[in-house]
Amino acid sequence: MKVAALFIGLLLFSGISNAQKIKADDIVKMEQEDPLRPARAAFYSAVLPGLGQAYNKRYWKIPLVYGAIGASIYTYDFNQKNYLRYRTAYKRRIAGYNDDEFQGLIASTDRLIDGQDFYKRNRDRSMLFIIGFYLLNILDANIDAHLKQYNVSSELSFKPYLDTTVNTPSAGMRIALTF
Numbered sequence: 001m002k003v004a005a006l007f008i009g010l011l012l013f014s015g016i017s018n019a020q021k022i023k024a025d026d027i028v029k030m031e032q033e034d035p036l037r038p039a040r041a042a043f044y045s046a047v048l049p050g051l052g053q054a055y056n057k058r059y060w061k062i063p064l065v066y067g068a069i070g071a072s073i074y075t076y077d078f079n080q081k082n083y084l085r086y087r088t089a090y091k092r093r094i095a096g097y098n099d100d101e102f103q104g105l106i107a108s109t110d111r112l113i114d115g116q117d118f119y120k121r122n123r124d125r126s127m128l129f130i131i132g133f134y135l136l137n138i139l140d141a142n143i144d145a146h147l148k149q150y151n152v153s154s155e156l157s158f159k160p161y162l163d164t165t166v167n168t169p170s171a172g173m174r175i176a177l178t179f
Helices: 002-016 024-032 037-047 051-055 059-095 109-148
Strands: 157-163 170-176
Touching: 037 051, 037 109, 051 059, 051 109, 059 109
Parallel strands: none
Antiparallel strands: 157 170
């Protein structure tokens, strides 16, 4: 109940706060900003991963993008090859051949099926990581382009103060946010 009352009080207090003051310099800066920059950065990253980061001039992120996607592709390829090895060995044993590469190591066909399932499951997870990192690359380029256009005012301040208006002086901190 106390949390709800505090939340309602904060909502009411936020409605009383001052509106944002726009200066002439801010208007000129807003006119110079490209409103399509985030969409363009996301499009570039969708076409070629890392290109949106280059467009945003965040060159240090490009190796991270290619490292994440490349590692996922390598893991996918590794698991696909091992899946095919186990599958081929299983099919050859079912067909009656005894010359597969796992002949001296794995005696049971059930173990070949288990290995096949293991690598198939990891291959599928690797594909999800490839898609996830690709989408994360696009999202990162879009958000980074949005944040480049974010106006941070120099009027934000954090100052200590000494209150002498009361009978006993008290010290504290004041955060003044001027919009």
